[in-house]
Structures are given as C-alpha cells and as structure tokens.
Amino acid sequence: MIQSYGYAAQSPTSNLAPWAFKRRDLADNDILIDILYCGVCHSDLHSIRDDWFPGMFPMVPGHEIVGRVAKIGNSVAKFAIGDLVGVGVMVDSCLECENCKNYQEQFCATGVQTYNAKGHDGQPVYGGYADNIVVREEFVLSVSEKLAPEAVAPLLCAGITTYSPLKNWKVGKGHKLAVVGLGGLGHMAVKFGIAFGAEVTVLSTSESKREDAKLLGAHHFVVTKDEEQIEKVKSSFDFILDTVSAKHDINQYLSLLNTNGVHICVGIPLESFEVSPFSLVAGNKALAGSGAGGLAQTQEMLDYCAEHNIVSDVEVIDIKDIHHAFERMEKGDVRYRFVIDMATIKN
Ligand code: NAP
Numbered sequence: 001m002i003q004s005y006g007y008a009a010q011s012p013t014s015n016l017a018p019w020a021f022k023r024r025d026l027a028d029n030d031i032l033i034d035i036l037y038c039g040v041c042h043s044d045l046h047s048i049r050d051d052w053f054p055g056m057f058p059m060v061p062g063h064e065i066v067g068r069v070a071k072i073g074n075s076v077a078k079f080a081i082g083d084l085v086g087v088g089v090m091v092d093s094c095l096e097c098e099n100c101k102n103y104q105e106q107f108c109a110t111g112v113q114t115y116n117a118k119g120h121d122g123q124p125v126y127g128g129y130a131d132n133i134v135v136r137e138e139f140v141l142s143v144s145e146k147l148a149p150e151a152v153a154p155l156l157c158a159g160i161t162t163y164s165p166l167k168n169w170k171v172g173k174g175h176k177l178a179v180v181g182l183g184g185l186g187h188m189a190v191k192f193g194i195a196f197g198a199e200v201t202v203l204s205t206s207e208s209k210r211e212d213a214k215l216l217g218a219h220h221f222v223v224t225k226d227e228e229q230i231e232k233v234k235s236s237f238d239f240i241l242d243t244v245s246a247k248h249d250i251n252q253y254l255s256l257l258n259t260n261g262v263h264i265c266v267g268i269p270l271e272s273f274e275v276s277p278f279s280l281v282a283g284n285k286a287l288a289g290s291g292a293g294g295l296a297q298t299q300e301m302l303d304y305c306a307e308h309n310i311v312s313d314v315e316v317i318d319i320k321d322i323h324h325a326f327e328r329m330e331k332g333d334v335r336y337r338f339v340i341d342m343a344t345i346k347n
C-alpha cells in the first residue's frame with residue numbers, strides 16, 4: 001500500500017483535520033501522482049457536510065488536482081515520470097457502456113468519483129486534499145507546462161463544468177449569455193463565454209464584484225436584488241448559466257430569458273426548484289442541466305486554455321487555512337477560487 005497524508009472530515013459535523021491513510025498499490029495501468037495544488041470546489045463543502053446525501057467517512061475531498069507523475073504501472077504508455085498532469089471529478093468507469101462510448105464517462109453507472117465513493121476494488125477512494133493520489137491512466141489528463149499549475153487546478157472541475165455546457169449548446173457569437181453567481185464556476189463561465197464570442201452579463205447578489213466582473217471581461221453586470229436593474233434585462237438572454245450554490249428562485253431568472261431561451265443549471269443547491277410551468281411555456285423556454293464533462297472534452301478544454309492563455313483567478317492558501325476558506329465560500333466571498341498549495345501539508 002502507498003502511504004498518503006491528507007486532510008479528512010471524520011464525520012459530517014467534524015472539521016477537516018490531518019489524517020494519514022493508505023492508497024492502493026499501483027496496478028499495471030495506474031499512475032502515482034505527487035499533488036502540487038488542489039482547488040477548493042463548493043461541492044467539497046456540500047459533500048463533507050452531507051448536504052446532498054449521506055457520505056462516506058472519513059472523507060478526503062478535492063477534485064481539482066494538478067501534480068507530477070511520481071511512478072507508473074508496467075503498462076502505462078501515455079505518461080512518464082515527471083509529467084505535469086491533472087485529475088478531475090472522476091477516477092474510473094467501465095469504459096464500455098453507452099455513456100462511456102459517447103464520451104460521457106461522468107454518467108457511467110459504475111463510474112467512480114474522485115472521493116466520497118468506492119473504487120472497483122470495493123475500497124473507498126480519497127480525493128486531492130492530500131500529498132498524493134493513485135489514478136488509472138485513462139482518467140489522468142495532460143497539463144501544459146505553459147500555464148501556472150495553481151491556476152490550472154480549478155480547470156479540472158470549475159473549468160470543464162462551465163466549458164462543457166457552453167460548447168454543447170454552441171453558445172457563441174450573436175448570443176446573449178447571462179452567468180448567475182460570480183464564484184469559482186461563474187468566473188470561468190465568464191471567461192469561456194467571452195472567449196467563445198458571446199455578449200456576457202453577470203447576474204450577481206454582490207455589488208462588490210462589479211469591478212471584478214468588468215476585469216474578467218464581462219460586458220454587463222446586474223445586481224439581482226435590485227428590481228430596477230432586473231427590469232431592464234427582462235426577456236433578453238439566449239442562455240443563462242446558473243452556478244448558484246444556494247436556494248434561489250429560478251422563476252425570476254426564467255423571466256430574463258428571451259423566446260426560445262435556455263436556462264442551464266450547473267449549481268447544485270440542496271433545495272429543489274419550484275418551477276411554474278408558465279415560466280417555461282410562455283416563450284418556449286427550456287430548463288437544462290449539465291454535469292462536469294467527459295474525459296475527451298476535459299482534455300480539449302485544457303488544451304484550449306493552454307492555447308488561449310485561460311486560467312482561473314486564484315487565491316493560493318495554506319491547507320491549515322481551509323476552514324477560513326470554507327467560511328468565506330459560504331458567504332459568497334470567493335475571488336475566484338481557493339487553491340491549496342500542497343507543499344503546506346508537510347509544515
Ligand atoms: P462558489 O465559488 O461558492 O460560487 C457560488 C456563487 O453563487 C457565489 O459566489 C455567489 O455569487 C452565488 N450565490 C451564493 N449564494 C447565493 C444565493 N443564495 N442566491 C444567489 N446567488 C448566490 O461555488 P462553486 O464552486 O462555483 O460551485 C457552485 C455550485 O456548482 C455548487 O452548488 C457546486 O456544488 C456546483 N457544482 C456543480 C458541478 C456540476 O457538475 N454541475 C460541478 C462543480 C460544482 P454572487 O456573489 O455573484 O451572487
């Protein structure tokens with residue numbers, strides 16, 4: 001077994017704390033990665049708190065991982081020791097079912113999430129708030145040396161989760177896109193929306209983020225609590241990408257869609273939506289969802305970011321400050337992704 005050292009929650013009510021644990025020995029197609037950086041996704045907080053469903057504890061969260069290959073199994077051909085690599089929200093799947101064949105491994109019925117799950121060997125898997133990780137080679141992504149690795153880490157979840165729906169719905173030139181919530185996912189959605197040629201509006205609860213939105217390249221900024229500002233953007237968007245992590249009234253946002261507009265949910269608040277059928281029927285509107293992205297599209301996104309110099313705006317933190325980061329995240333005060341410097345785990 002391989003020794004690992006990370007931060008784990010021992011129960012849904014306990015804080016993250018240092019924890020030594022073991023990872024499986026390398027199978028022929030496995031890669032051992034020394035983790036350099038791991039992004040802090042709001043899903044990590046939802047998961048350790050059991051927001052969505054009862055989790056598996058102890059839980060080591062983290063699915064925005066960038067590191068270097070430390071060791072490879074006998075049959076690994078894609079990577080060599082020293083390569084800069086990434087791991088996102090999944091670490092295994094059957095690679096044979098319809099979803100896997102359609103490059104949507106994230107929906108494989110026997111897929112394995114990066115943490116809060118059991119691997120195909122029946123043993124729990126642990127995420128990236130740790131000094132290393134063992135991952136099957138197909139689920140390891142190649143990361144360009146051109147970009148700062150700490151700013152690449154969030155691309156592995158926040159990046160692909162926003163790139164994927166914008167690509168799949170072909171959002172681009174001539175479209176008016178609204179991004180709801182300027183956090184980790186939201187700021188990446190703004191960057192991709194701009195890169196794809198859309199006219200981008202940020203819909204935010206935080207007036208204090210107005211200047212940042214402009215710096216990110218957004219064309220417009222609307223504070224959603226301000227009725228007057230909201231009135232001005234009624235029936236105006238072709239697409240809304242909803243990244244909100246907490247309870248919100250989706251009918252209000254649907255009223256901002258133009259005829260045939262699409263509201264795409266990527267945020268996963270614990271509360272269900274109450275949607276009035278009138279909000280959808282009047283104007284042929286569609287309510288859609290999108291979950292992360294497949295392996296091929298994740299690699300495509302990483303390559304696209306390297307080519308276009310797109311990275312996340314990050315606040316690099318010492319892992320010992322993770323609770324403070326979670327507190328700020330709960331207040332919506334993320335600017336715009338916390339990333340753990342894994343070197344701090346050894347101090
Ligand atoms: P985050 O960095 O905390 O950003 C969420 C943003 O939502 C906040 O910054 C805030 O932006 C806004 N917000 C918060 N509370 C709100 C409220 N009550 N009403 C309206 N807006 C509110 O979180 P994240 O990491 O981007 O994740 C966002 C959500 O996506 C989470 O639920 C997460 O679990 C989910 N997620 C889904 C997938 C997927 O595959 N679909 C992948 C990753 C994450 P403003 O200050 O601008 O209002």
Ligand code: ZN
Binds near residue numbers: 042
């Ligand atoms: Zn995530």
